[in-house]
Amino acid sequence: MDLTPKRYADTVVLATAGRIDHSTSEGFKTALAPHLARCTAGQDRILIDLAGVEYISSVGLRVLMLASKQAKAQGGTIGVAALQPDVKEIFDITRFTMVLNVFPSVREGLAQLSPPALAAFDAT
C-alpha cells in the first residue's frame, strides 16, 4: 500500500487510497513505519490523509491504533483527516473517533497539530 508524503514545516501529510483491509493492512503498516520512527517529541508530526480511502477494516484500524500508541510513547503526535462519509461512519461505530485524533480536513488537522505547518500549507 502506497503512502504519498508531503511536508508542511514540521508535519508530514501521508496520503493513501483504496481499501485498508486484511489484504493491504500489512503493507500499510510497513509503509507507515519509517515515518512513525521520526514521529517523536521535537521531530515530525504525522497527519494521514484518508480522502482516497473507501473502506477500512478492523485490522486497518488496529494499525492506526498501534501507530497512535507508538507516537504517544515517543512524545509525537499523529492524526487522521478527510474521511469519506462511509469511513467516518466506520470510525464512529467502532468508537475510533474517541481514541484517535480525527479531523474533518487536512487543513483543519494541520491547524490543530501545528501552526507553522498550517502556514506552510496555506502558502502553497
Add this chain to the structure above:
Amino acid sequence: MPPDAGLRVRFWGTRGSIPVSMTSAEIRRKLIATLVRAAGRALDTPEKAASFLEREVDFAVSHTFGGNSSCVQIVTGSTDYVLCDLGSGARVFGNDVLAARGSGDHTFHVFMSHVHWDHIMGFPFFLPIYTPTNHIRIYGCHAELEDAFRRQHAAPFFPVDFAGLSARIEFVRLEPGREYEVAGLSVKAKLQHHSGDSYGYRFQRAGRVVVYSTDAEHKQDDLAEVQGFVEFFRDADLVIFDSQYSLAEATSIKEDWGHSSNIVGLELCQRAHAKRLCLYHHEPLSDDHKIAALLAETRRLEEITRGDRRVEILAAYDGMEIAL
C-alpha cells in the same frame, strides 16, 4: 417436530460476565415512555395493547435484553436436550423443562465453552440435577472441566455437595478439531483466545449450521488465526458471537481481556458467508438502549460494507428464539 426439520435456537441467558437485573427506576422509565406514547389511544383490550407495543414502541422500551448469563439451547426436535453453557440462564431453562415435561427421565447434552463462573453458575440451580432419573452429559475440552463443577458445589460455596446430586452426571472430554455425533448433531470444537482458554462449537445437521463462539478474543493481525475462524464460521446459518466490547476498547485498554466486538464478528461472518450474526455476551454495563443502539450500528455497518451477500444482524435477548 421431526428430526429432519430445521434447527431452532433458544436463548436462556445472554449477558456477559455477571447476571444483571433491571432496577425499578429503569422499569419506571420504560412505563412512562410507553404511557406517554399511548396517550389518547383506545388500548382497552390486552390484544390491542400487545399489538400497540409490538408495532409502535421501540424494542428497547417494550422489551429487555435480559439479565441471565450464558445459556443457549439448540432445539433439535429430538427428546434429548442440547445446551451450550450453564450460566444463570440454565436455571430458567431447567424450570421450563420441569413445567413442560415433568421432573424426570430427561437427557441433557451440555457443551461448555469454558468454566469461568458466569458459564457454570446456573448449574447448582438447574433443578434436573436433583432428580435420579435424569442423565446429564457435560462435554468440554478443558482438563479441569469436572473439577470446576465439583468445586463449585463444595463447602463453603454451596450447601449440597456434588456427591449428593442424584441425577446421573457424566463429563465427556472432547478434542478440538474432531467431529463428534451427539443427539443427531455433528459437533466440532475450536480453541479460542481467552484467559484459561475457551472453545467455540460448530453444530451441523442436514445442511444447517449453528456456531456458538463466546468468550473469545480475535487477534486481527494473525492472518492464519483469522482464516481459521473464517473456516469455522463458513456458510453458517447462525453465528452466536461474543460482542461485549467496542472495537476501540478491544484493541486498546481492553486488549487481552478475552472478548471481542460487533465489528470483528461482522467481518468474520462476511468473509465466511455466514447468513446471520447474533450479538451475544452483552456487557453488564449496557442498558437496553445501549444494546439496541449497538444492534442498529452493526446493521448500519453491515449495510455500508456489504459485498454481494447480506449478513442479517440480531442481538440476543433472554427468551429469543430463532428458527433456521
